[in-house]
Amino acid sequence: MKKSVILGALTVAGLAAGAANAATVDDITARGKLNCGVSTGLVGFAAPDAAGIWDGFDVAVCRAVAAAVLGDPMAVEFVPTTGKTRFTALASGEVDMLARNTTWTFSRDVDLKFTFIGVNYYDGQGFMVPKDLGISSATELDGATVCIQTGTTTELNLADFFRSNNISYEPVPIETNAEAQQQYLAGACDVYTTDASGLAATRATFEAPGDHVLLPEIISKEPLGPLVRHGDDAWGDIVRWTLNALITAEELGVTSANVAEMASAAGNNPEINRLLGTEGNLGEMLGLNSDWAVGVISTSGNYGEIFEKNIGEATPIGLARGLNAQWTDGGLIYSPPFR
Amino acid sequence: MTTLTDAPKVTFRLSMLIYDTRYRSMTIQVVALMGFMLLAAWLINNTLTNLATLGKPIDFGFFTDPAGYDINQRLLDYNSRDTHLRASLLGLLNTLVVAVLGCITATIIGVLVGVLRLSNNWLIARIMTVYVEMFRNVPVLLWIVLAMAIMIESLPAPKAFRGDNATASMDLFDSVAVTNRGVYLPEALFSRGLGNVHVFGDSSLRFDVSRDLMAILIVLGASIFAIRWNNRRAHEIQDATGERPTTWHFTFGLLVVPTGVLLALLGFHFGYPELGGYNFKGGTHLRNSLIALWLALSLYTAAFIAEIVRGGILAISQGQSEAAGALGLRQNRIMGLVVLPQALRVIIPPLISNYLNLTKNSSLAIAVGYMDITGTLGGITMNQTGRELECILLLMLVYLTISLSISGVMNWYNNKVKLVER
Numbered sequence: 001m002k003k004s005v006i007l008g009a010l011t012v013a014g015l016a017a018g019a020a021n022a023a024t025v026d027d028i029t030a031r032g033k034l035n036c037g038v039s040t041g042l043v044g045f046a047a048p049d050a051a052g053i054w055d056g057f058d059v060a061v062c063r064a065v066a067a068a069v070l071g072d073p074m075a076v077e078f079v080p081t082t083g084k085t086r087f088t089a090l091a092s093g094e095v096d097m098l099a100r101n102t103t104w105t106f107s108r109d110v111d112l113k114f115t116f117i118g119v120n121y122y123d124g125q126g127f128m129v130p131k132d133l134g135i136s137s138a139t140e141l142d143g144a145t146v147c148i149q150t151g152t153t154t155e156l157n158l159a160d161f162f163r164s165n166n167i168s169y170e171p172v173p174i175e176t177n178a179e180a181q182q183q184y185l186a187g188a189c190d191v192y193t194t195d196a197s198g199l200a201a202t203r204a205t206f207e208a209p210g211d212h213v214l215l216p217e218i219i220s221k222e223p224l225g226p227l228v229r230h231g232d233d234a235w236g237d238i239v240r241w242t243l244n245a246l247i248t249a250e251e252l253g254v255t256s257a258n259v260a261e262m263a264s265a266a267g268n269n270p271e272i273n274r275l276l277g278t279e280g281n282l283g284e285m286l287g288l289n290s291d292w293a294v295g296v297i298s299t300s301g302n303y304g305e306i307f308e309k310n311i312g313e314a315t316p317i318g319l320a321r322g323l324n325a326q327w328t329d330g331g332l333i334y335s336p337p338f339r
Numbered sequence: 340m341t342t343l344t345d346a347p348k349v350t351f352r353l354s355m356l357i358y359d360t361r362y363r364s365m366t367i368q369v370v371a372l373m374g375f376m377l378l379a380a381w382l383i384n385n386t387l388t389n390l391a392t393l394g395k396p397i398d399f400g401f402f403t404d405p406a407g408y409d410i411n412q413r414l415l416d417y418n419s420r421d422t423h424l425r426a427s428l429l430g431l432l433n434t435l436v437v438a439v440l441g442c443i444t445a446t447i448i449g450v451l452v453g454v455l456r457l458s459n460n461w462l463i464a465r466i467m468t469v470y471v472e473m474f475r476n477v478p479v480l481l482w483i484v485l486a487m488a489i490m491i492e493s494l495p496a497p498k499a500f501r502g503d504n505a506t507a508s509m510d511l512f513d514s515v516a517v518t519n520r521g522v523y524l525p526e527a528l529f530s531r532g533l534g535n536v537h538v539f540g541d542s543s544l545r546f547d548v549s550r551d552l553m554a555i556l557i558v559l560g561a562s563i564f565a566i567r568w569n570n571r572r573a574h575e576i577q578d579a580t581g582e583r584p585t586t587w588h589f590t591f592g593l594l595v596v597p598t599g600v601l602l603a604l605l606g607f608h609f610g611y612p613e614l615g616g617y618n619f620k621g622g623t624h625l626r627n628s629l630i631a632l633w634l635a636l637s638l639y640t641a642a643f644i645a646e647i648v649r650g651g652i653l654a655i656s657q658g659q660s661e662a663a664g665a666l667g668l669r670q671n672r673i674m675g676l677v678v679l680p681q682a683l684r685v686i687i688p689p690l691i692s693n694y695l696n697l698t699k700n701s702s703l704a705i706a707v708g709y710m711d712i713t714g715t716l717g718g719i720t721m722n723q724t725g726r727e728l729e730c731i732l733l734l735m736l737v738y739l740t741i742s743l744s745i746s747g748v749m750n751w752y753n754n755k756v757k758l759v760e761r
Contacts, residue, residue: 084722091393091727112725113394143616145520150705150714151722156407159419170618171409172628173708173719182488187496188519188627190617230394 024096024228024235025287028069033077036062037095040080040176044201044311045101054078057310058099060300061120061226061243065097067295068242068288082175084151087112090229097239099226101195103153113230117240120225120303122323122332124218125157126196128203131211133190138217142167147180147189149173154194157220177202195222197311197319204316238286245293247335248275249302251326256301263294275338282338303333390728401724402427403543408719410710412626415546423720424543430715431737437632437711438698438741444637445697446690449644454674456649467645474642480703482639487631487707494519494627500614509612516612516619521626523612523619530606551605558601562593569593628709632701640697647689651682683756691749695742702738712737 028034038046038058046056054062054076063073079095090098091113101123102108104116127138135141138161148155150173162169172189174180181202184192192199196218203209226243228236249255252272254262259276266278273279277290284290300306307324311317325331356366390396406426409419414432417425456467474482495507497518509516516523533550569589577583612622655678663677704711705718712734721730 084718087722087725088727091725107723107725141617143618143620145618150708150719155409155719156419156723159407159409162409163419169409171411173411173705173710173714175705175708183491186491186519187498188491231392 024232025069025238028096032070033075034062034066034069034097035077035079035095036065037079037081037086037089037098037100038062039100040082040178042101042177042198042201043205044315044317045197046078046099055310057121057306058101058226060306060310061099061246062097063299064246064296065239065242067299068238068245068292071289071295073295073299082151083149084175087114090114090227093229096235097226097228101198101224102227103195103222104225104227105153108227114227115230115233115236116225116227117236118225118243119223119332120243121197121223123195123197123222123224125154125193125220125222126199126218127215128184128192128199128212129190129215131213136215138215138219139165139167141169141191143169144190145170145172145188146191146193147172147174147183148193149177149180150175152194153220153222158193161219181205195224197224197317200319201311201317204318209316234287238288241286242296244335244338245275245296246303246306247326247333248338249293249297250304250333251328251335254297254302255305256298259294259297263291271338386728395725397729398726399729401720401726401729404724406720407723410715412629412710422543423716423724426720427712427716427733428544430710430712433709434698434701434704434711434713435741437629437636437701437704437709440633441636441640441697441701442694444633445640445644445693448637448641450648452641452645453648454652456645457652471642471645474639475646479635479639479700480706482635483632483703483706486635487627490627490631491519496520497614497618500619514609514611516614516622518619519627520618521624521628521630523622523624525609525611526621526623528608528610530608532605554601554605555598558597562597566590566593626709628704628707631707632704632709636697636700639700640693643693643696644690647686647693648682651684651686652678654685655681680756684753684758687749687753687756691746691753694745694749698741698745699738 036059038054038056041047042056044056046054046058049055059078062076062078066076067073079089081089081095081098081100086098086100086102087108089095098114099120101121103123104119108114109116127141129135141162146158146169148158148171155171155173158169158171172183174183177194177198180192180194183189185206192202194202196214199214203212203214206212226239228239248271249259252269252275254272254275262272263276263278266273270279274282275293277283277293281290283292286292300309304326307321308314311319313320321329321331323332325333327334356362387397402424403422405420406423407419408426410417410426410429412433413429414436415425415429417429452467452470455463456471458464458467494517497516497520499505499507500509500516500518507518514525529551533554535547535549536553537545537547539545566589569586573584573586610621612619612624614620659677659681660673663673668676701711702713702717705714708714716730716737717734721727724730
């Protein structure tokens with residue numbers, strides 16, 4: 001009898017600890033800071049600038065969520081994670097969300113128990129080689145030494161690609177992008193492979209970017225997006241609709257320049273009114289202020305503005321919108337309606 | 340007058356558990372043990388409950404799934420369709436390779452440096468002191484990364500060997516290529532080889548045994564047995580007649596001729612590395628990651644071993660060397676015959692812990708991309724399957740097993756060399 005009481009108490013204690021991560025929003029509000037997992041430094045996506053302030057395409061998502069929940073885009077604690085440590089960091093509650101060019105896959109969603117809240121960049125795995133190697137296709141890479149970041153989907157894609165083309169290669173597993181860059185530039189590997197956006201970002205930091213080419217093959221689908229833990233749908237909804245707000249804002253022409261004006265009074269477009277909280281109560285449904293999206297959009301602009309500022313064609317990284325254009329422009333970026 | 344012959348019979352009462360000094364310590368121990376077990380039970384229960392809440396109960400089923408990734412240094416055949424179990428096995432072998440190589444090199448360097456630190460030559464002794472202090476006072480991870488960076492940045496890439504105006508060339512009569520991707524050595528090949536024996540069929544633990552290697556080992560073993568028999572016979576003749584028959588030509592002949600004939604029969608020749616495509620092909624490839632890890636671990640651990648050896652030698656009283664010197668032995672013979680054998684008794688126990696340290700430090704391999712068991716089971720497999728707890732527990736079990744095996748073997752050796760007291 002006594003024993004079962006003790007065991008019962010232990011079980012309750014265990015359950016209480018398990019339930020503790022259920023209300024992520026409350027934790028964040030109490031803490032006054034959003035813990036956001038980002039990469040260890042990929043220029044354009046997530047890297048600290050000269051003043052030590054994190055900046056980039058993925059960082060903008062973290063800041064937007066912080067603006068929505070806490071009303072302060074700077075209230076973010078950035079936790080750099082490697083390809084290996086990111087999932088453990090998220091699953092253990094060290095970070096509240098992960099915005100770290102992470103590919104949405106079935107097993108990560110279902111087996112690792114994460115909720116991908118959307119896609120903020122449609123990517124694919126590519127290869128970068130020095131120009132003087134004189135090759136024009138990845139199928140000519142038989143016997144090459146390939147640098148690859150370990151603990152990523154690229155590792156599996158690479159094995160599948162070389163296997164299905166029946167050519168051999170020598171993998172050199174590497175922890176971070178910086179180490180990969182060092183080995184690649186020293187010629188310790190012939191090829192560097194990762195997501196094409198990451199290759200472009202890495203190449204932009206080289207002394208002579210023109211000496212390196214990206215091969216035409218894109219060997220995989222890599223839909224990159226932010227993710228949260230399973231088990232707290234209210235939190236997942238907030239992150240999902242923050243991203244959707246950024247996308248919808250671009251579609252509806254709401255920018256960081258005109259958002260304050262548009263939010264001051266209800267306009268003619270009911271969807272803009274619902275988005276900015278001048279009509280309806282979408283914000284309250286999320287458990288946020290009615291004008292939450294105003295803060296989100298005024299932080300660093302809408303999706304298009306964030307893209308152009310961090311990785312667009314005017315930046316050294318120089319990525320075209322391509323698949324990441326709005327659906328109205330023939331791309332895949334598409335938000336469900338705010339209704 | 341009455342005499343008390345018997346002590347009064349005391350019946351056991353519950354309060355005696357606390358107030359009677361005979362039982363008190365036992366009571367405290369039992370309570371402490373129960374408290375500890377409760378704490379452990381709470382931790383385990385908490386873990387299991389939380390894992391169940393997360394929907395990830397402990398499950399080792401992922402071991403039979405295909406791993407999906409490739410491993411560069413393969414001691415057994417492996418491809419990306421093999422299971423996670425086999426990937427872990429390959430990682431384990433890679434760990435063992437670097438641990439064994441490291442322990443051997445560290446011992447050799449350590450003993451040399453330890454002896455030289457006691458040298459009467461001022462310069463040599465000081466250089467060795469600098470070496471020891473430099474290596475053991477900087478974290479081993481930094482040495483590993485430094486060794487790798489030096490290899491990558493200072494050695495020529497394979498493409499430097501190509502073309503008419505190549506900037507690099509192969510060493511040792513074009514048989515060894517030193518590149519920043521590693522060192523390519525000639526490999527032993529048999530043109531009339533006997534093939535391999537396949538063990539364990541198609542299972543995850545399958546491996547091949549080379550018949551050529553077995554044949555060579557058997558012939559060598561038989562030769563050594565015959566040599567020992569001949570030496571014993573020489574002893575007997577010497578004991579009986581006082582004259583020892585010459586044995587060296589017999590020894591030499593037995594060692595060289597049968598093995599040589601066998602090698603010729605098998606068509607033994609060297610396969611030299613050749614530049615083809617992106618890399619050197621053929622030969623044995625010692626990857627830069629293995630070399631960097633091996634070198635850094637050996638040099639680092641050797642610094643500790645040197646101090647142990649020095650301490651062991653200093654523990655042998657000066658009188659021993661003086662007595663040996665009085666017998667007319669030269670300095671190096673004194674060291675080899677008198678001092679070191681006695682010093683071993685002091686050296687071996689701390690040496691064991693340094694072997695264990697080296698083996699455990701090899702888990703830093705991922706810093707240079709060496710695919711050891713931490714890189715496969717504790718790295719990619721853990722990441723792709725999301726089974727953190729299972730993988731880490733298994734990893735701990737593997738390192739525990741390796742360490743206990745090393746301790747076991749070394750303790751056996753220690754018992755052999757220790758002073759036999761009768």
